Each structure stands twice: as structure tokens, then as C-alpha cells.
Amino acid sequence: MRERVVAACDGASKGNPGPAGWAWVVADESETPARWEAGPLGKATNNVAELTALERLLAATDPGVPLEVRMDSQYAMKAVTTWLPGWKRNGWKTSAGKPVANQELVVRIDELLAGRSVEFRYVPAHQVDGDKLNDFADRAASQAATVQEPAGSGLGSPEPPPSPDTPAKAPRRRPTAAKKSGGASSARTIKAKFPGRCVCGRSYAAGESIAKNAQGWGHPECRDQAASNV
Structure with missing residues (x-):
């Protein structure tokens, strides 16, 4: 049994609300994507997509093994860690007395977190040389939102295409050789x-x-x- 599982999850919405999708990826011991899954949500907000991605990841991993979850959504992380205890004490109401948004998903995630060791780690999205697992989940979620079809390693799907939101690396410039001056030390x-x-x-x-x-x-x-x- 592995001592710890490292994973990432992400959601995407093309319009917020708009065509949405979710995705998660689990790494092997070298933190290379080993298995993944993505799916469509129809029309939904980005927050719903982010929470759904986390819910699907928790449901797909062994609760008996410590889990590290990498996410780029501050909302989803705070919803299930910082804000959740207060919401439960207030009868699933916010500090302003309003019903908690996306309560059904938050309740389901709370149930999946019970009794297991989960560490959440925030990683910035769409970075050159950023977190590879987050980038993979981001690309898979974006593709699912666009095509509205399920994908994953279990379905034999190819790796998701690059995200248009991630800046490309600048090409390395070769050093140029100094021009031969023919003995002249200055052209001016x-x-x-x-x-x-x-x-x-x-x-x-x-x-x-x-x-x-x-x-x-x-x-x-x-x-x-x-x-x-x-």
C-alpha cells in the first residue's frame, strides 16, 4: 500500500455559467500522471465545476491512504476547510444568514472527507513551468467543458491538449557571434x-x-x- 497519494483536480466553465466540465488526475510515485478522469456538466458555474472535480476525486481514491490534493481554486479549498465548520454550526447558513451556495456538493464532500487524511495544497493556475498535475487537470477539465464528453485513462483517451490559457515558453535565443571588425575598434x-x-x-x-x-x-x-x- 502506498504511503501517500498525490493528486490534482480542476473545473472549467466556458462562460461562467456556461458549458462546464470537471477533471482529476492521480500521480504515480514520481508525480507523473498515472490515471485520470474527466466529465461534462452541461451548463454550470466554475465553482460548481471545481467542487464537482473534488467530489469525484475523493470518491475515486482509497479513503485509507493519505491524500494530497492540489487545486487552483481558492473558493473550493476554503469552502471545504475554512468555511465548512461555521456553515455546519449555523445550520448551513453563511455568516450573513444566507443559504450556503452549492450546499449539496459541499455536504457530499464533507461526508467523503470524514475519517480520512487529506492535505490541500494551493497551486497557481496557468503558469509557465507550473505544477504539472494541476496543468493536466486543467487541460482535461477544459476539454470536457468544450466537447461535453467524458474522457480518462480508463476509457483509453489520449492526453488532453494544451490549454490556450497557459502562456507558451519563450524560445531560447542562440547567442550571436560578434561581427568581425577587421581591426577597427569602433564603427562610429x-x-x-x-x-x-x-x-x-x-x-x-x-x-x-x-x-x-x-x-x-x-x-x-x-x-x-x-x-x-x-
Whole structure:
């Protein structure tokens, strides 16, 4: 028996409310997706999809094995951890006295959590180099919401396609080789402050444009000619 199961779950709604789907994924010991399941919800909110994903994950895993659940939904995590005890004390009413939203799902999750060890871990969604399990669940839920069909490892489904919400990695740029200067240390020209003599033997006057070459300063055309002869 495994000491701990690591999993992720996610929900998606195209419109909120709109076509929705849920998904969960369980990892192997190297935290690589090992088995997964996704399903459609018809028209639903994102919160319903997130809670449904968690409910399906809890129902599909062994309650006798400690479970780590990775989620990107702050609402779903707080609903079943932070807020749930108060809701139960208040007769399934919020602090404002209103009925708890999605109560049926929250009650079902509360029943599935009873007597088992579950650790919730928040992971940000749609990150470059983000959590791989969360990304897998996100893609599976998004696909289920779009096509409104079930999928999963048990059905022999292919891995879900990339999510359009996750930014692509920027391609690595190859370092460019420095251009050969032909002995000239600078391509710029300046105005001479003092008169001088170019390497060609001709003199230049103060205020005349000069350029740096391998032997010093001189006429720009002499620098360019020397570079072309290299």
C-alpha cells in the first residue's frame, strides 16, 4: 500500500455559467500522471465545476491512504476547510444568514472527507513551468467543458491538449557571434578636437570627421578600406 497519494483536480466553465466540465488526475510515485478522469456538466458555474472535480476525486481514491490534493481554486479549498465548520454550526447558513451556495456538493464532500487524511495544497493556475498535475487537470477539465464528453485513462483517451490559457515558453535565443571588425575598434565617427595625421600619411584638421582604426585615428574612408581588405 502506498504511503501517500498525490493528486490534482480542476473545473472549467466556458462562460461562467456556461458549458462546464470537471477533471482529476492521480500521480504515480514520481508525480507523473498515472490515471485520470474527466466529465461534462452541461451548463454550470466554475465553482460548481471545481467542487464537482473534488467530489469525484475523493470518491475515486482509497479513503485509507493519505491524500494530497492540489487545486487552483481558492473558493473550493476554503469552502471545504475554512468555511465548512461555521456553515455546519449555523445550520448551513453563511455568516450573513444566507443559504450556503452549492450546499449539496459541499455536504457530499464533507461526508467523503470524514475519517480520512487529506492535505490541500494551493497551486497557481496557468503558469509557465507550473505544477504539472494541476496543468493536466486543467487541460482535461477544459476539454470536457468544450466537447461535453467524458474522457480518462480508463476509457483509453489520449492526453488532453494544451490549454490556450497557459502562456507558451519563450524560445531560447542562440547567442550571436560578434561581427568581425577587421581591426577597427569602433564603427562610429567623431569630430577631431585637434589636427593630426592619418595612417595613410595625409593630415586631418580640427573639426574634421575621423574614425578609430587599428593604428589610431584617421580618415573614415581609410578605416573602411582597411576593413574591406581583411
